[in-house]
Amino acid sequence: xxxxxxxxxxxxFEGNLIGFPQARRFALVRVDPETEALFRLTAxxxxxxxxxxxxxxxxxxxxxPEIDDLTAERLGLSSSSDxxxxxxxxxxxxxxxxxxxxxxxxxxNTRSRRAAQVILADGNYSLKAPLAA
Numbered sequence: 032x033x034x035x036x037x038x039x040x041x042x043x044f045e046g047n048l049i050g051f052p053q054a055r056r057f058a059l060v061r062v063d064p065e066t067e068a069l070f071r072l073t074a075x076x077x078x079x080x081x082x083x084x085x086x087x088x089x090x091x092x093x094x095x096p097e098i099d100d101l102t103a104e105r106l107g108l109s110s111s112s113d114x115x116x117x118x119x120x121x122x123x124x125x126x127x128x129x130x131x132x133x134x135x136x137x138x139x140n141t142r143s144r145r146a147a148q149v150i151l152a153d154g155n156y157s158l159k160a161p162l163a164a
Contacts (some may be wrong), residue, residue: 035133036050040058040059041056041057041058041059041075041144042055042056042057042058042059042072042139042144042145042146043056043144043146043150044057044100044145044146044147044148045065045105045106045145045146046061046147046148047148048082048119048137048148048151049135049136049148049150050078051074052079053076053077054074054076054077054080055076056074056075056076057072057073057074057075057146058071058072058073058075059071059072059084060073062083066083067086067089068085068086068088068089068090069083069085069158070083070084070085070117071083071084072084072117072119072137082119082120083120083122084115084117084118084119084120084137085103085117085118085120085131085134085162086115086117087116087117087118087136088130089096090131090150090162090163091118091131091133091160094116094156096116096133096136096151096153096156097152097153098114098138098149099149099152102138102149103149105145105147106139106140106143106145107140107142107143108138108140113140113141113142114138114139114140114141115137115138115139115141116136116137116138117136117137117139118131118132118133118136118137119132119135119137119148120132120162121159126162126163127161127163129161129162129163130157130158130159130160130161130162131160131162132157132158132159132160133156133157133158133160134150134151134154134156134157134158135148135149135150135151135158136148136149136151137149
């Protein structure tokens with residue numbers, strides 16, 4: 032999947048984000064209008080749940096996870112051009128200490144705005160990949 036991330040007002044999760052079972056609807060907002068890769072993912076239906084997420088490709092250009100057919104079906108994805116990936120960041124004190132969870136990306140159907148966090152079958156991806164080399 033190499034589709035670019037687009038601004039999506041709300042995302043409805045099929046399932047939940049790992050560790051946050053009550054949070055199902057999220058607003059996706061750019062951190063800075065000038066930055067296309069960083070977003071805040073803020074729960075609409077649960078108070079005080081917010082994540083910083085990123086489009087992975089500016090930081091990890093070789094990132095090419097295989098999304099299983101069950102996830103594609105669950106999200107109604109018939110074409111990879113309708114899909115976008117986001118990775119959850121653990122924000123450090125600086126860019127050098129910020130990491131990305133490449134092992135469990137968020138897959139978004141950009142047409143329906145349905146999303147799901149998936150644990151990749153390929154265990155070669157890191158839970159804490161440094162954002163800056």
